[in-house]
Amino acid sequence: MYYVVHMTFGKYIRDHRETLKKIDRRFSVRQVANRIGVEPAYLSKIERDEVAPPSEAKIRALAIELDKDEDMLLAMAGKVSSDLLEIIRKRPELFADLIRQLKSMPDHAILRISRDVRDGEW
Amino acid sequence: MYYVVHMTFGKYIRDHRETLKKIDRRFSVRQVANRIGVEPAYLSKIERDEVAPPSEAKIRALAIELDKDEDMLLAMAGKVSSDLLEIIRKRPELFADLIRQLKSMPDHAILRISRDVRDGEW
DNA sequence: AATAGTGTGTACTATGTAGTACACATGACG
DNA sequence: CGTCATGTGTACTACATAGTACACACTATT
Numbered sequence: 001m002y003y004v005v006h007m008t009f010g011k012y013i014r015d016h017r018e019t020l021k022k023i024d025r026r027f028s029v030r031q032v033a034n035r036i037g038v039e040p041a042y043l044s045k046i047e048r049d050e051v052a053p054p055s056e057a058k059i060r061a062l063a064i065e066l067d068k069d070e071d072m073l074l075a076m077a078g079k080v081s082s083d084l085l086e087i088i089r090k091r092p093e094l095f096a097d098l099i100r101q102l103k104s105m106p107d108h109a110i111l112r113i114s115r116d117v118r119d120g121e122w
Numbered sequence: 123m124y125y126v127v128h129m130t131f132g133k134y135i136r137d138h139r140e141t142l143k144k145i146d147r148r149f150s151v152r153q154v155a156n157r158i159g160v161e162p163a164y165l166s167k168i169e170r171d172e173v174a175p176p177s178e179a180k181i182r183a184l185a186i187e188l189d190k191d192e193d194m195l196l197a198m199a200g201k202v203s204s205d206l207l208e209i210i211r212k213r214p215e216l217f218a219d220l221i222r223q224l225k226s227m228p229d230h231a232i233l234r235i236s237r238d239v240r241d242g243e244w
Numbered sequence: 245a246a247t248a249g250t251g252t253g254t255a256c257t258a259t260g261t262a263g264t265a266c267a268c269a270t271g272a273c274g
Numbered sequence: 275c276g277t278c279a280t281g282t283g284t285a286c287t288a289c290a291t292a293g294t295a296c297a298c299a300c301t302a303t304t
Contacts, residue, residue: 008303009193017289025238028279028281029279029280029281029282030279030281031279034273038153038263038264038274039263039264039265039283040281041264041265041266041281041282041283041284042263044265044281044282044283047239047245047282047284048282050282051261051263052260052261054261054263055142055262055263056261057265058262069214069215070209071214071215071218072214072215072247073216075210075212075214076128077212078211078216079211080202080207080210080211081218081221084210084218084221085202087224087225088202088206088221089200089201089202089223091140091229091232092162092191092193092194092196092197092202093193093194093223093232094190094229094232095206095224095232096193096203096223097236098232098235098236098239099206099209099210099217100205100206100209101236101239101240102208102209102217102220102239104211105239107213109239110213110217110220110229113220113235113239114216114220114223114224115220115222117220117223117231117235118223119249147296150249150250150251150258151250151251151252152249152251153250154252155247160292160293160294161293161294161295162250162251163251163252163294163295163296164253164292164293164294166251166253167252167253170252171292172252173291174291176292176293177291177292179294180293185268187297201281221273236299236304
């Protein structure tokens with residue numbers, strides 16, 4: 001999935017909204033804009049990357065609307081979920097060290113730690 | 123260390139700068155401000171919490187100046203280091219899951235994971 | 245007593261963030 | 275063939291962020 005790297009936030013939203021629109025006409029710019037609570041002209045500009053991605057709250061609404069992962073969409077917008085920031089800010093040195101350690105680790109290693117923690121192997 | 127919770131960014135900086143000033147007069151508001159690259163009046167306002175904490179770059183400079191942990195100082199300012207954000211944004215779902223898992227884990231468990239990863243037990 | 249340094253009050257500014265409001269041309273469709 | 279919906283251009287706005295610049299009164303030093 002090479003192309004994802006070059007995909008902007010706007011183009012990604014447009015692509016997926018258009019795909020949904022093909023089978024459901026309620027996915028027009030106007031109707032989606034209304035449902036997520038912004039002006040249609042604003043969503044149009046977002047989708048053409050004419051303006052920066054919207055706020056975290058609107059991105060979350062978009063993620064739900066388009067059935068995409070919220071953290072992934074936030075990341076495409078250059079943001080990190082505020083609940084994660086809060087967790088890190090409460091124990092900054094601990095989390096900073098761990099995250100920097102994990103920077104160079106492969107996906108499967110991080111997944112495994114997640115699973116081990118969840119399964120209570122600690 | 124209860125009081126730390128109620129300590130503001132400004133008060134924390136002021137306390138530590140004043141402590142250093144007692145044994146080294148180069149730690150005046152003016153001289154520290156000059157070294158970190160801001161106006162003295164601005165640092166004065168920061169220390170009295172009259173304005174919001176400064177930018178990440180200035181906080182880092184302050185951390186070095188006062189010999190404090192950068193991530194901890196950033197956290198007190200309500201921020202998270204941009205290098206950590208970048209790491210998370212590159213694999214948002216993986217890191218989001220892990221961090222939320224670790225939210226309720228005790229310090230020693232997180233420390234142990236850090237150590238295990240560093241020592242290559244993966 | 246002069247002067248050098250200190251902390252702070254007041255006023256101002258540039259840039260970024262996160263949008264709204266309305267008009268307009270085009271396209272779909274019953 | 276009229277009207278209803280669609281996407282978008284233009285203009286504008288409120289608030290936040292991250293500071294600067296200068297003047298002033300006080301303190302310490304020599």
